[in-house]
Amino acid sequence: MRVICENVGKVYSTTRGPLVALRGITFKTAESEFVCMVGPSGCGKTTLLKIVAGLVEVTSGAVRYEGHERGAPRNAMVFQDESIFPWMSVLDNVAFPLEMRGVARRHRLETAEEFVERVGLRRFAANYPHELSMGMKQRVGIARALACYPEVLLMDEPFAALDAQMKAVLQEELVTLWSRYQRTVLYVTHDIEEAIFLGDRVLVMSRNPGRLIADLPVPFPRPREHGMRTAAEFGELKERIWLMIRDEVMQVLRGQ
Amino acid sequence: MARNVTATRTTMDVRGDVIVRGATQQMRTDRVLAMLSPLLVLFAWEALVRTGRLSALFFPPPTLVFRTIAAMTLTGELPAEVWVSLRRVLLGFVLGAVPGVGLGLAMGWSRRLRAFVEPMVAATYPIPKIALLPMIMLIFGIGEASKIVIVAVGAFYPTALNAIAGVLAIRPTYFEVARNFGASRWKTFTRVVLPGSLPILFVGLRLAFGIALLLVVAAEFVAAREGVGAMIWLSWQTLRTEKLYAGIVAWAALGLASTAILQALERRIVRWGR
Numbered sequence: 001m002r003v004i005c006e007n008v009g010k011v012y013s014t015t016r017g018p019l020v021a022l023r024g025i026t027f028k029t030a031e032s033e034f035v036c037m038v039g040p041s042g043c044g045k046t047t048l049l050k051i052v053a054g055l056v057e058v059t060s061g062a063v064r065y066e067g068h069e070r071g072a073p074r075n076a077m078v079f080q081d082e083s084i085f086p087w088m089s090v091l092d093n094v095a096f097p098l099e100m101r102g103v104a105r106r107h108r109l110e111t112a113e114e115f116v117e118r119v120g121l122r123r124f125a126a127n128y129p130h131e132l133s134m135g136m137k138q139r140v141g142i143a144r145a146l147a148c149y150p151e152v153l154l155m156d157e158p159f160a161a162l163d164a165q166m167k168a169v170l171q172e173e174l175v176t177l178w179s180r181y182q183r184t185v186l187y188v189t190h191d192i193e194e195a196i197f198l199g200d201r202v203l204v205m206s207r208n209p210g211r212l213i214a215d216l217p218v219p220f221p222r223p224r225e226h227g228m229r230t231a232a233e234f235g236e237l238k239e240r241i242w243l244m245i246r247d248e249v250m251q252v253l254r255g256q
Numbered sequence: 257m258a259r260n261v262t263a264t265r266t267t268m269d270v271r272g273d274v275i276v277r278g279a280t281q282q283m284r285t286d287r288v289l290a291m292l293s294p295l296l297v298l299f300a301w302e303a304l305v306r307t308g309r310l311s312a313l314f315f316p317p318p319t320l321v322f323r324t325i326a327a328m329t330l331t332g333e334l335p336a337e338v339w340v341s342l343r344r345v346l347l348g349f350v351l352g353a354v355p356g357v358g359l360g361l362a363m364g365w366s367r368r369l370r371a372f373v374e375p376m377v378a379a380t381y382p383i384p385k386i387a388l389l390p391m392i393m394l395i396f397g398i399g400e401a402s403k404i405v406i407v408a409v410g411a412f413y414p415t416a417l418n419a420i421a422g423v424l425a426i427r428p429t430y431f432e433v434a435r436n437f438g439a440s441r442w443k444t445f446t447r448v449v450l451p452g453s454l455p456i457l458f459v460g461l462r463l464a465f466g467i468a469l470l471l472v473v474a475a476e477f478v479a480a481r482e483g484v485g486a487m488i489w490l491s492w493q494t495l496r497t498e499k500l501y502a503g504i505v506a507w508a509a510l511g512l513a514s515t516a517i518l519q520a521l522e523r524r525i526v527r528w529g530r
Contacts, residue, residue, distance in 0.1 A: 086528045
């Protein structure tokens, strides 16, 4: 399925007058494309993702889905902060979306078991979240999002709270999962390197108001390996994006 | 050889066992010390009365109090009084806590309902509930009903307020997750609102039970012929101080037991350690 954002805008009314969070966001994903969005903090990337998820209303423009299969959920979100329910076991957490869709208990637990295994947590299926590490909790969140076979996977900095090693391992796991399920992914991050490593395409956002300032294809073939991060082309692309964002940050610092 | 074995054991002790044993030993010492202070007070009390330095009429010695409790238990007098009070507590608690939980959860969940009802709850909350007893007796008569109702009123507030707080303490993200996966309102209630509010809800239930125990005794002082409160009051009027103390000890024991039961229940239900 393809996600199409047409001139999406979001204005919040605050006590100090209207605050433009997003202005004129227009882009279109290809089928099963992995699209990363990078930008400085406060550029509205989380808001944009929540708009695509249907959790936040737009004030102008529209989000459309093309090629929607009947019956399948349009999207599932992996949240940035801790979002798996502490009062449910790992298995019940992963089965939650299926429960909401009215799937019979036995059937949904079977599916959940499969996805718990996919993210390497079979031994922890009966455990509660407080017994897991941060990395494990995020994997539960990913398994939960995948378990309902969404057409679009929306990911909001899922690995931001993790240390560098854990992050690198989970990024590779995510790409493996993605290449198996072939879903469209919208992935928000502030980490440029992560965006290039994961994405087919990188959308660069700027702040005040949040808007798209670049749409760059990532030329590296798949499967990608961790070692590609040291390649010269990788570094050049990373530098190019960094310069765009750095200009933005400087402008904000100068109060423009 | 024997020496070698001893040496190995010592090393093990130094590495692990000693620390573990040290910790448990310390805990045991703490427990002994904790039990020692009340025992010392009781012992001093007993000694002061027996040597005539303290009036046995005003301060019946602990041994006499415990003998009184044993005797009253054997005759069935004490269990009967405790049961009368406990029945009022339990009925009143259920009558107050059930609507308290229901309204509190609904208020925590619905901003509009909260805006509508909260001022009224906030305005009536500071009223000392025992001050309502004459009014309640006016409406419900001088029988069982008024005692049960005052307990219910007292139990309602802490459960309702903590249920509201419990729902408000749920991370907004959890509601977004429910919406994202298309949860119905009913499913959002049973899978997010209710379990998410449980830890704080239980705080409210425990507070409510404590208030129920307090209110029933206060109500029985002035408006009952049976029950632990009435027994304590009557013992004061007739200067049967050992019975007065027996009543206090029995009711305190019940308070401890109920707290323990509620905590055990909480541990069973709230298994996720938050």
